[in-house]
């Protein structure tokens with residue numbers, strides 16, 4: 001079998017026959033041996049419709065689960081059942097145009113590891129969502145991209161529409177929470193190339209949305225779990241937590257020097273900052289970059305860390321001043337400055353101070369994209 005199409009379905013009675021016939025139509029001239037797997041958790045007549053279709057159409061298989069719910073876990077079951085060399089995952093509600101299947105398949109067959117139809121590259125659109133859903137979806141994507149390095153170059157990392165060579169999941173222990181199976185695949189898969197194809201995402205014609213606040217919460221939990229399982233992503237979070245702890249150390253040192261040692265304010269302030277810097281250095285060395293293969297000794301690492309921190313302070317102040325000139329309140333300007341200088345310090349320390357000997361911290365996935373639009377009909 002060349003290609004398996006995996007479709008999670010939950011109460012999609014009126015969409016089953018249309019999607020099957022549109023898939024057949026789309027793949028008619030594609031010279032591909034394919035089958036379609038519905039992983040269904042429905043509680044309504046969708047089950048009957050699926051069974052009728054399965055009986056007359058030998059390409060269609062139905063796996064009905066009575067005791068399970070969850071989009072991502074349905075897709076994981078689909079990966080296990082699918083026999084195709086390549087697997088394409090899509091929704092049952094026709095928001096993902098089957099007309100894109102030949103193109104996705106072509107790229108997979110040409111050797112791309114993962115192909116993602118994207119709403120957010122030139123020629124694509126998420127016009128099918130209302131403004132609130134668009135905003136929530138944007139926040140979700142940005143959160144994912146901040147938390148997980150492997151999502152950063154992917155424009156539509158929360159897409160439910162994607163294709164892959166099944167082999168890339170051979171060593172992935174997939175254990176998603178909630179809906180967003182693609183982030184699980186992107187973080188845990190073994191792959192080198194990703195290709196994005198623009199497409200237009202339209203509103204549902206039939207059936208109801210199953211998106212809910214609970215799913216947003218599950219997404220958040222899923223992100224946290226992926227961060228905790230991935231050493232390189234955990235680093236950034238640890239770096240931020242240690243940076244925040246430095247503020248506490250700074251205040252305690254200042255209080256001790258001023259009220260117990262009765263030191264001059266300015267001298268006490270400078271020494272308190274140096275103490276905080278030293279504390280940050282030690283924690284980062286012992287925790288954040290504990291697993292690095294760097295063989296630099298402390299008398300190289302500490303000066304580098306201090307130099308990077310000093311430039312960070314300069315960045316914070318410059319950003320605050322620049323924003324103040326644009327009439328942004330000083331406190332907000334300072335907060336933005338701290339954010340930027342944190343990213344700066346983290347990146348530079350990762351690349352210089354605690355650099356891995358083999359340069360393994362670099363991301364070597366290549367993402368390409370296609371500039372053409374495919375309309376859903």
Ligand SMILES: Nc1nc2c(ncn2[C@@H]2O[C@H](COP(=O)(O)OP(=O)(O)OP(=O)(O)O)[C@@H](O)[C@H]2O)c(=O)[nH]1
Pocket residue numbers: 008009010011012039040041042069070071074090091092093095160204208209210211
């Ligand atoms: N097997 C299974 N499929 C599900 C489950 N929840 C949702 N689905 C399917 O997953 C796909 C996406 O769900 P939708 O409700 O369309 O979510 P959405 O596309 O984000 O929301 P809309 O834009 O309103 O359609 C559809 O094919 C659903 O039938 C589930 O618990 N189990």
Ligand SMILES: [Mg+2]
Pocket residue numbers: 091093095204209
């Ligand atoms: Mg939908």
